[in-house]
Amino acid sequence: MADYSFNGGIVIKNPYPVSKVEIIQAPLPKKIVLPLQQLGGQAKPCVSVGDYVFTGQVVASTKGSFDVPIHASISGVVLSIDKQVIAHKSGLKSQCITIESDGKDKWLVNKNSGVDFLHYSKQALVEIIQKSGVIGLGGAGFPTHVKMSKVLDCHTLIINGTECEPGVMCDDALMQFHPRDIIRGVEILLHICGAKRAIIAIEDDKQSAYQALSMFNHNDRISINQVPTKYTSGAEKLLIKALLNVEISSGKFAVDEGVICQNIATTKAVFDAVINHKPLVSRIVTVTGDGVKPNNFEVRLGASFKHLISMASPNNKAHDYRMGGMMMGIDVASIDIPIGKTTTAIFVNNQAQKPIVQACIRCGQCSEVCPVGLLPQQLYWYAKSKSIEKALSYNLADCIECACCDYVCPSHIPLANYFSFAKALNKQQTREQDRINTARERFEFREYRLERNKLERAQMMANKKKSLKEKMANEHAQKQKITEAMQRVQQAKDKNDGTNI
């Protein structure tokens, strides 16, 4: 077992342990809400209000090659296409398609299912993955087909089963209950990227998942590695460091080093897309926290948080809700928001007083736990004072916002929030500066153009004047010639007259 590990990170005990990991099929939701915003841009609806759609039908498509189409996750009637609140830390509204279920779950009929994937070319498989709407299901949502087609000379495929967020167990459940599908999914991904080997990384506290996968793995090219249970071992660059002892430098991606990292759930989705020709319409979500009975649910995308939480037998107390993990997740105010492809978990906690934020005492614990070797304390000062350039020089861009620094901070300073704020501010300033530069360029070009027009006009007038003068001079010469000729004629006439008489 290769283990090179990485500096920093923290070991957190699972606060909401369960005796047995399960997957419960959630009943069909009455209505679903599908947000159109994706990483690359907004998808365009290709259905209108009142249309009947089948499960798995494309309801919104994208032009670019980056994003994926959006599929209806239930059959029914399109209720509305409008702005609704979605799961985002801004709490802003975004364009969504709402579909009301008819309860029948009629699927769009797929003809060519059950084809051996080995007969497909790499491009064809990547296209199937894109058309099936598969994106990274680990939380970031980076489109899978982009990763698969971007890589050059891929030597290792890493399947990320290190679900390091404490309390989240959706990938654990998937590995325990669908090991065969996952191994097949890995084989498909291996076929596409052409790597020599695949490593499935599992944390060493997930023994049953490890055993289940080992039982179904008969492929020499696939190895299953256990890594120590430590928070942030699931971060792509850190996992690559831990498994291969390869450090991906700042600003570079795993694909630049010939490594592809895919999540367990994504692998399963790839299997469903390629073998079953089923688009991604559902995912497994962990509902946990001290306000509910923790469990995993397979739920259709677009179902509301409320729909799912009601099935986890919540208690009657007032709750705080959080999407994602307890470390990297985001607090959400409302639970009338849809579950998306990247919703790994929902935390339902009894409302509690938040610890009071105190001043930084410069203890330096944050820099000890930072898994990417930054100086959170230094970054904190710069983020707070909005000195973005300084923060960038301290490698703000490399912060993975894992919140390890928050966890250990004795003053309870929300450091990761500050860093995400600083990153957003930096983006905004860059955007603004770009806009200003374009405006300046365009203004200066306009001035130049007007000046040039003026000169051209003056030049034209001068030319005209010159040619007119020449013409007049010519005419003058012509006239003179004529008068001379006339005079000659007159003289000749006069002469003739004289002789005749």
Added chain:
Amino acid sequence: MDLFDSVLIFSVLTLILGLVLGYAGVKFKLKGNPLIDQIDAILPQTQCGQCDYPGCRPYAQAIANGEAQINQCPPGGQEGADALAELLGVETLALNAEHGELKPNHVVFVDETVCIGCTLCIQACPVDAFVGASKVMTQVIIDECTGCDLCIPVCPVDCIHVQEIEPALTTFVPNIAKVSQG
């Protein structure tokens, strides 16, 4: 004799150094005024002319020449005036309300059903953000519009309207006051 030597040496030295300095003065002469560029970099490039100059650069020139105050730019806001004060090493001034007020970020768009294609807006736009021609419908390239509003008064049929830029998911920046509470 010693006296003569030192006078000679120093005269020659002065001559050579003088020539070097004279040459450097010609060779490395700064073209234009760098201060104007620095001031121009702070100005918001809206090109709205509210400062009574025909654009941001002319205003920057006027400030550099000491003809204009630093508080005549409403789109730059108080922050802009402060930044100018810091650059120039003078006391900052409150924005002069005579030149207009700070408006929220916005762009303009043409009501296509009303537009008559007079092209007056095209001529008024300082950043060439209009697409159109005589007697055809005209529209604004939203990404190029600076929100200077110069096209609004020249439109004979009042078909140019203001549209505020709303916060979007992709451009969201958290509020620092909320951030600090965790």
